[in-house]
Amino acid sequence: MLETIRTDAARTQFAADALASLRGEDRLEDDRASRRVADNLRLLTERLAPRRRVVHAGDIVFAAGDRFDTLYVLTSGCFKLVNLAADGREQVVSLKFRGDWLGFDGIARGAYSCDAVAMDTGDVWVIRYDTLLGACFRCPELLTVLHAAMSREIGRDRDSLMSVCTLPADARVAEFLRHWAQSLAQRGLRSDQITLRMTRAEIGNYLGMTLETVSRALSKLARDKVIDFAEKGRRDIRIPNVQALSTFVQRCLSPVPTLQ
Amino acid sequence: MLETIRTDAARTQFAADALASLRGEDRLEDDRASRRVADNLRLLTERLAPRRRVVHAGDIVFAAGDRFDTLYVLTSGCFKLVNLAADGREQVVSLKFRGDWLGFDGIARGAYSCDAVAMDTGDVWVIRYDTLLGACFRCPELLTVLHAAMSREIGRDRDSLMSVCTLPADARVAEFLRHWAQSLAQRGLRSDQITLRMTRAEIGNYLGMTLETVSRALSKLARDKVIDFAEKGRRDIRIPNVQALSTFVQRCLSPVPTLQ
DNA sequence: CGCCACTTTGAATTAGCTCAAATTCCGTGG
């Protein structure tokens, strides 16, 4: 199909990754990520002593079109970033958790290009961009951290695009849950149970499908015992085994009739 | 639907943008962008005197999994970035033109996460990341340019996601052409005629649809006189009026029966 | 000239959407 010649080295690397993830080895990876998040936050407090701002569900930290001069670092809670098109279309383009930065999109244009909306109680650190740049000159490590954060965001956005473009609806929902759980695990939070802070409509918007399709996909995942709804309400989702979500995604991709 | 309360300021800003683009005012914006690209490239030569590398269609400048230590700046030609999933899925996630940087995705992981494939003869400047950082300390303006480039990439990736999630197939193809034409215009290149350096399959992969759907969409655009196929071959597409593409997109969105 | 990859177009199929109705959840006020 796409004929990209690839080095053997790369292929081998990816095969290894796939294998590692099929075993339980990504636990180690999660722990490393968790330590990295903590270290980065520590560096930021030490070097910048940023002002702390508490947010509640629904709060908008910045909105599309606002003049940019500040970056934010999320230290607890979770955020959605909502893109706004000139014609009024709205699109959830990203979800953010502890340790993530908010506002990178504003640097180039001098104005933010999305809304940052808190989905939960939490807090963010307020970091003026010019202050940050100043600090970077005194402490190069800060610059490394900043660039790594931007780079990770670029990589993550592309993974989102890939999910939307290459996965059928059911798999997309499974992948969404897997990513959410992994995000929690990589921050040292419990990931066997997640509380979706979004309605089906929001999830659907983020994943490029309707709310009904999201609901059906979740029902199917529950029927297949890949997830479990907590006793009360359907916003709490138990994920007994994250690996099962990956397997489910793969099963959606391979046209193997599972004969049942 | 998504209930994001928005400031009046932001709404007004966006309305103004929409209006400006409906008139011919984005010509000015293109010129400004074009000057910015040229200025940035000049700064890079002056400060870094980077090694120049000529590439030809099909050349892979870096591949997913390769160790990261170098960024590239494209000065002519065009590139596609192809993401590779562990399970083998491939996805064109980004297109790059003169002035764009390649390789940001590698900073965080220490390895690139996509293939950078030349789609045309062109050349790139080779910039070692550590060298660049060093230069940034001597010349803060370089850092500004670097961050702006990363920020723009984040914004662009989100726009892609929004297109895929919110537009029907025909509109997505129109938007794709519009963006390509705009990218050329913003680099001072002629944009009334573009030579697609991608097969229908690649375009479809990038836009999340099949090659047949791409072909049908292009045929429809030609039937509606929004585009024109150059006499020979169907890779050269004349765009008599870029605005017509935007209008086409909007028409796809509004369920207005165009009565014909 | 003739092959091969790419493209177009048609026809049948289907994944996901729309519309509709029933159900559950949860905050509010009696």
Added chain:
DNA sequence: CCACGGAATTTGAGCTAATTCAAAGTGGCG
């Protein structure tokens, strides 16, 4: 504490946009 009402969710049924499968058609290039 319970009743009530609105919002969110689930589920079904029919429909449609886009896919799949298939068959020509076209162009570039050795």
